[in-house]
Amino acid sequence: MLKKFKKNISxxxxxxxxxxxxxxxENGIPFFSDSSSSTLDDISNGHIDAATSKSKKGSRDNTPxxxxxxxxxxxxxxxxxxIDYSNCGEGYFLVTYSGTNPKVKMxxxxxxxxxxxxxxKNKTExxxxxxxxxxxxxxxxxxxxGNKYSLIHSYNFTAxxxxxxxxxxYPNQYVDFNSNSKVISKGKKLAYxxxxxxxxxxxxxxxxxxxxxxxxxxxxxxxxxYLPVVDxxxxxxxxxxxxxxxxxxxxxxxxxxxxxxxIGYAGTEYHAWISVYITxxxxxxxxxxxxxxxxxxxxxxxxxxxxxxxKFTPNKANYKISYVY
Numbered sequence: 001m002l003k004k005f006k007k008n009i010s011x012x013x014x015x016x017x018x019x020x021x022x023x024x025x026e027n028g029i030p031f032f033s034d035s036s037s038s039t040l041d042d043i044s045n046g047h048i049d050a051a052t053s054k055s056k057k058g059s060r061d062n063t064p065x066x067x068x069x070x071x072x073x074x075x076x077x078x079x080x081x082x083i084d085y086s087n088c089g090e091g092y093f094l095v096t097y098s099g100t101n102p103k104v105k106m107x108x109x110x111x112x113x114x115x116x117x118x119x120x121k122n123k124t125e126x127x128x129x130x131x132x133x134x135x136x137x138x139x140x141x142x143x144x145x146g147n148k149y150s151l152i153h154s155y156n157f158t159a160x161x162x163x164x165x166x167x168x169x170y171p172n173q174y175v176d177f178n179s180n181s182k183v184i185s186k187g188k189k190l191a192y193x194x195x196x197x198x199x200x201x202x203x204x205x206x207x208x209x210x211x212x213x214x215x216x217x218x219x220x221x222x223x224x225x226y227l228p229v230v231d232x233x234x235x236x237x238x239x240x241x242x243x244x245x246x247x248x249x250x251x252x253x254x255x256x257x258x259x260x261x262x263i264g265y266a267g268t269e270y271h272a273w274i275s276v277y278i279t280x281x282x283x284x285x286x287x288x289x290x291x292x293x294x295x296x297x298x299x300x301x302x303x304x305x306x307x308x309x310x311k312f313t314p315n316k317a318n319y320k321i322s323y324v325y
Contacts, residue, residue, distance in 0.1 A: 062191035064254040069126035078153035088159035091166025096124040103143035128167035165258035174325040177250040187251030198282040209304040241301040264322035273299040
């Protein structure tokens, strides 16, 4: 009884945090510096759409590679739900909910003891094993009434992730794309003249921060459980921080560049941004350095709303990561 009570309490806390996220980065654009450094290689204005045939093709292959989560034979089934952990070595697992309850939640706790809460839909969805190799606990709940949920499926499995960057290359519920997504075609065009991964990141990032605008009304009206539809965001070129991060992460992942969508705090504001891993060394706009052996963060939302977007550098000391997708 006490165990079930604790699970319900943690679920309520997670729901409260999701409400904070929806309006967190609306209240001002703090915690950045507009560097006075000049751009070392300002070749990324992003205007490749008009006619890539008129631009010189870069030496890098810009053909998208969209990884597809696939089902397997290692599964756990219970009431209205199935957990498929067959491909946890690739860094993801699948969950299928087949019931009729409109409010279904899943909690995932990995080896880092951080609990992620997701809303489940009546379909099969992919979820990242963000904490790396180790033991994972999966609990699925159906709504009873109000904020009360009943546990319908609980399962634990051990993940041995062999594809280190898999969790941040495959699509998932938060970074949801496929080979037919328009964001993938746009990412291909932006990468057309690039000769290396750093140039791909620079061109994609610069196009986003120049062409996207922050949607303040949406930040005020978005409801708990909101998920970006990346092609709709691309078409409107407007969104909240979650949208910015999901669109650019989709583009870069399809170009085989590991990209994490990170959610947490920028100062006191609940916020979303990305971190990118590139094996090569170089600079983005002459001010953001990639050393070739670690993740480097980019904040396209705060950059696009700053006075000089290309000179924007986030003050990393003011960012705290809560969740990684």
